[in-house]
Amino acid sequence: MxxxxxxxxxxxxxxxxxxxxxxxxxxxxxxxxxxxxxxxxxxxxxxxxxxxxxxxxxxxxxxxxxxxxxxxxxxxxxxxxxxxxxxxxxxxxxxxxxxxxxxxxxxxxxxxxxxxxxxxxxxxxxxxxxxxxxxxxxxxxxxxxxxxxxxxxxxxxxxxxxxxxxxxAGITTYSPIKFSKVKKGDKVAVAGLGGLGHMALKYMIALGAEVTCFDIVPSKKKTVLKLGAKRFIDVNSDDFKKIKNEFDFIISTIPYEYDINAYHKMLKLNGEMAIVGLPVKANINGADMIWNFRKKIYSSLIGGIKETQEMLDYSIKNNIYxxxxxxxxxxxxxxxxxxxxxxxxxxxxxxxxxxx
Known part of the structure; x- marks a missing residue:
């Protein structure tokens, strides 16, 4: 070379x-x-x-x-x-x-x-x-x-x-988890269980949070439960539609069109939702958002070099791969x-x- x-x-x-x-x-x-x-x-x-x-x-x-x-x-x-x-x-x-x-x-x-x-x-x-x-x-x-x-x-x-x-995948999920100060005992959720989603799951489990996972592929249930998730919910099931006011934090890694409001309503008062997936299109209804009081939605993009180094050192030290x-x-x-x-x-x- x-x-x-x-x-x-x-x-x-x-x-x-x-x-x-x-x-x-x-x-x-x-x-x-x-x-x-x-x-x-x-x-x-x-x-x-x-x-x-x-x-x-x-x-x-x-x-x-x-x-x-x-x-x-x-x-x-x-x-x-x-x-x-x-x-x-x-x-x-x-x-x-x-x-x-x-x-x-x-x-x-x-x-x-x-x-x-x-x-x-x-x-x-x-x-x-x-x-x-x-x-x-x-x-x-x-x-x-x-x-x-x-x-x-x-x-x-x-x-x-x-x-x-x-x-x-590591820094993209580590950064908002850190920004939202996820901690032991928090009830949190991961929407979309691909490369990013399963890293979010691993980091939040390491912090001691109780993690729920959402995905459209039911066959992922066995794997994510083995990784430490508290529960898995099929997005196309009736159970998905019943959840309200439950989570301190939700991270969405979904890469395709979806309804953001469906997850926004699941947050507790003062809960936060971080969007890190890059869908071509995502829908949000302003009226529905207003009536889900004081629940925050923000986007996040990877992380800076300093934070990326921090994430990598933390991951290696704690065997999070x-x-x-x-x-x-x-x-x-x-x-x-x-x-x-x-x-x-x-x-x-x-x-x-x-x-x-």
Whole structure:
């Protein structure tokens, strides 16, 4: 893997060239290694539900070819002259962002995802203002170059094959759980039990909360109860419609159209609902919301680099890892179909050694 001074980095990947969930080998070059950059040989990359939406162009448009992947872990194989955070041989992770302005109030608060200058540079399908406005390519590839400030340190004793999903699914759920101060004894709920939802379940169980899980796939009941949930409720059942004024906190990870009010009414007075899923469309009825007094709804987006490092350290220390299925990169097309249908428990992780 070459990182010669001033030369761009040759990279092999799998890319989609249209809205169809079909991938094929793709070669490109990444920007040269800068003085503050690290070059990571990618070992594993997670598949996030938002990858599916990005390939389909559901949210903000897509530049093709697209190389998704913002759950990345690997080994540092080269460092810039001024790098102090990493050394060659270290494990490092990359999440949803690879840069930001670094100067606005949000960035100075270590909340780079909320960059007030609109210069949060996402790991793929994003304009890299710092490198000639080139398009960013993600982790379904054999390497990535990133500023050390946006690399996450990974402990040597970590279960490396399970780290990647923590860089999105982990921080996306950890951040609002922390923000809403979920604690022991709270009655809480998880809506949507995919990659994000099962991490929310694990974190809140670790905090001692009593967790209810909602999903449209009844077969997930056995697994989530085994993971420690108090109960599982099928969204299409009569039981779902009867719940009111029960929860201190609800986190919704639902990636498809749904009725937010159906969950809002389940909150206790002063309860909070965090929305972290990215549906193409979600419905909310203002009148219904008004009559569910003093129950808060807010959105959350991943977490800053400082909080992401905190989340990862906490997860490794407390042995909180995602449930994963390791797959070769040649199974990407199949994996996307399974994720869309909720047929994975709960996160696919690509073994990048299978990229030839």
């Amino acid at each position: 070459s990182a010669k001074n001033g030369e761009r980095i040759p990279t092999k990947a799998y890319a989609a060239h249209s809205k169809e969930w079909k991938f094929k080998p793709f070669s490109f070059t990444r920007h040269a290694l800068g003085q503050n950059d690290i070059l990571i040989e990618i070992l594993y990359a997670g598949i996030c539900h938002s990858d599916l939406h990005s390939v389909s162009g559901d949210h903000h448009g897509t530049t093709y070819p697209i190389v998704p992947g913002h759950e990345i872990v690997g080994r540092v194989v080269a460092v810039g002259q001024k790098v102090s955070k990493f050394k060659i041989g270290d494990y490092a992770g990359v999440g949803c962002m690879v840069n930001s302005c670094g100067e606005c109030d949000a960035c100075k608060r270590s909340e780079e995802q909320f960059c007030e200058r609109g210069k949060s540079i996402f790991t793929y399908n994003s304009v890299d203002y710092f490198h000639g406005n080139e398009n960013t390519y993600g982790g379904y590839s054999n390497n990535i170059v990133v500023s050390e400030n946006f690399g996450i340190k990974v402990a040597k004793d970590a279960d490396i094959s399970k780290i990647a999903p923590l860089l999105c 995602p449930e994963v299925e390791i797959i070769p990169i040649t199974r990407l097309d199949e994996a996307y179909q399974n994720v869309a249908k909720g047929r994975v428990e709960f996160r696919y992780v690509i073994d990048m050694s299978t990229l030839s």
